[in-house]
Amino acid sequence: YPEAVVLHLEGRFDFHAMDTFLAALSQAEKAHHPRHIILDLHQATFIDSMAIGRLVGTQHRLQRDAIRFTLARQTGYVDTALKEINLEAMISTVSSLEVGLALPPLKAQPERNDHA
Numbered sequence: 001y002p003e004a005v006v007l008h009l010e011g012r013f014d015f016h017a018m019d020t021f022l023a024a025l026s027q028a029e030k031a032h033h034p035r036h037i038i039l040d041l042h043q044a045t046f047i048d049s050m051a052i053g054r055l056v057g058t059q060h061r062l063q064r065d066a067i068r069f070t071l072a073r074q075t076g077y078v079d080t081a082l083k084e085i086n087l088e089a090m091i092s093t094v095s096s097l098e099v100g101l102a103l104p105p106l107k108a109q110p111e112r113n114d115h116a
Contacts, residue, residue: 004036004101006072010043013051013078021051025058035067035105040097042073047081059091066108068092070100 005028009021028037039055041047055071062069070092074082087093094100 003034003105004038005032005034006038006040006097006100008040008043012046013041013044014046014048015050018050018054021054029067036070036100036103037062037067038070038072038097038100040072041078042075044074044078045076047078052082052085052087055087056090063106066106068103068106070094070103072097072100 007021007024007028009017011017013021025037028034059069071082071087072094073096074093082088082093092100092103094103
C-alpha cells in the first residue's frame, strides 16, 4: 500500500469536471489502496460551489475509511475562494506537495454503535 496518491487537477473544477474527478479518485482508491490522497490544485483556475461540496463530501467519506485527504498548492481564484469559506477548517490544506506527503496517516476510527 503506498502511503499517498497525488491527483492533479487542471483548469476549471466545476459541474463539467465532476465525472473526471470522481473517476480519477475511484481509480486511485481501487488501484493503490492509499492511506492519503492529495489533490494538487496548482493548475486549477476555477472552483464552483458544487465542486467545493464534492470536496467536503469526499473528505467525510475518506475520513470514515481512515484515509487522509489533503488539498495542495491552490493559487489565485481557487485559493481565494477556499480561504473565503474557511475550507481549511474542514480539509487539510498545504502549500506544497512535500508538506502534504510528510503528513502522518489518519488513525482508524472506532466503529460507532448507534444501538447502545
